Amino acid sequence: MARPLIARIDLAALAHNLGVARRAAPEVKLFAVVKANGYGHGLARVARALRSADGFAVLSIDEAAALRAAGFTHPIALLEGFFSVDELADIARLRLRPVIHRADQADLLAKTRLAHRIDVLVKINTGMNRLGLPPKRLADALATLRAAPQVRGITLMTHFAAADEADDGGVRQQLACFRAATLGLDLPVSLANSAALLRHAETHGDWARPGILLYGVSPFTGEDGVDLGLLPVMTLESRLIAVQFVRKGDGVGYGPAYRAERDMNVGVVACGYADGYPRHAGTGTPILVDGHPTRTLGRVSMDMLAVDLSTVPGAHVGSTVTLWGVGLPVERVAAAAGTIAYELLTALAPRVPVEET
Numbered sequence: 001m002a003r004p005l006i007a008r009i010d011l012a013a014l015a016h017n018l019g020v021a022r023r024a025a026p027e028v029k030l031f032a033v034v035k036a037n038g039y040g041h042g043l044a045r046v047a048r049a050l051r052s053a054d055g056f057a058v059l060s061i062d063e064a065a066a067l068r069a070a071g072f073t074h075p076i077a078l079l080e081g082f083f084s085v086d087e088l089a090d091i092a093r094l095r096l097r098p099v100i101h102r103a104d105q106a107d108l109l110a111k112t113r114l115a116h117r118i119d120v121l122v123k124i125n126t127g128m129n130r131l132g133l134p135p136k137r138l139a140d141a142l143a144t145l146r147a148a149p150q151v152r153g154i155t156l157m158t159h160f161a162a163a164d165e166a167d168d169g170g171v172r173q174q175l176a177c178f179r180a181a182t183l184g185l186d187l188p189v190s191l192a193n194s195a196a197l198l199r200h201a202e203t204h205g206d207w208a209r210p211g212i213l214l215y216g217v218s219p220f221t222g223e224d225g226v227d228l229g230l231l232p233v234m235t236l237e238s239r240l241i242a243v244q245f246v247r248k249g250d251g252v253g254y255g256p257a258y259r260a261e262r263d264m265n266v267g268v269v270a271c272g273y274a275d276g277y278p279r280h281a282g283t284g285t286p287i288l289v290d291g292h293p294t295r296t297l298g299r300v301s302m303d304m305l306a307v308d309l310s311t312v313p314g315a316h317v318g319s320t321v322t323l324w325g326v327g328l329p330v331e332r333v334a335a336a337a338g339t340i341a342y343e344l345l346t347a348l349a350p351r352v353p354v355e356e357t
């Protein structure tokens, strides 16, 4: 038998989650955000399951080229635009929609001859202070782009810093800034990520950009995807490859960061940080053995981790272990590890075999 670790990807769940986004924003076109290898789920596979989306959003030309090579003809947004002017020929050839987030990008684009006209998204910094033109630079950039024969459609965009927070003050402020900056402009807009799409209908605009919700994960702290009607897409599953009986006071794993509080059985799971399981997940991180909730013990090793079998008395070598997914929301594992589900999913290591279900 091969090493038992496997990531099961439920394609029907992806399609279901896209349906949740559609119902939450029925009038809106959706750029399915599939950057970072489809949030760790596999770019082409995710795109196939989400082909009824209106477009895709990626980070790099390589990702966009892979989608085109796989036959997708959808609009594709490049969320960080172009990094250097030599990319513009490929952007035009592949008919991509770069985000223009600095004034010099608008100038460069206007100066560069292209084989086809392209659509662009013009990003405005409304308070996140990551990417985007300051509102006062927008008019000049738009004038440059509108005068450029190589530019066809323009969509205005921004990104929310705190749409996932219960206090909606941040969204209100950014939205007010966006509205003031774009007053009188008759152009399509793209504002909402998953959290804004689900909770802030006033941000829906023409194009939304849901990412994490498509993968069945809640964008909101303290709520799991299942609470929002989403279905988990990735289930990371393995098996026990050893069971150790340890006496009270014995150490488990490196450090040892855990010492047994009592005589107990400890299971050894084929999954470690080189598979993408977070090393900083300490003792007590939730995990399922044969479907029973239990906890991890001690430090995660490169290829293995230890689990408490006190509450799973029938567990044996070969027992199924769920690291996250169906039955154990990845949000819970992420919270226990002091991180977010985005990081866990996107960190799945290439060495983990994937099975589509």
Ligand SMILES: Cc1ncc(COP(=O)(O)O)c(C=O)c1O
Binding pocket: 033, 079, 159, 192, 193, 194, 195, 209, 210, 211, 212, 213, 219
């Ligand atoms: C510009 C932009 N739009 C949309 C998204 C999707 O966000 P989420 O996964 O929270 O829906 C991201 C994700 O990082 C992003 O950077």
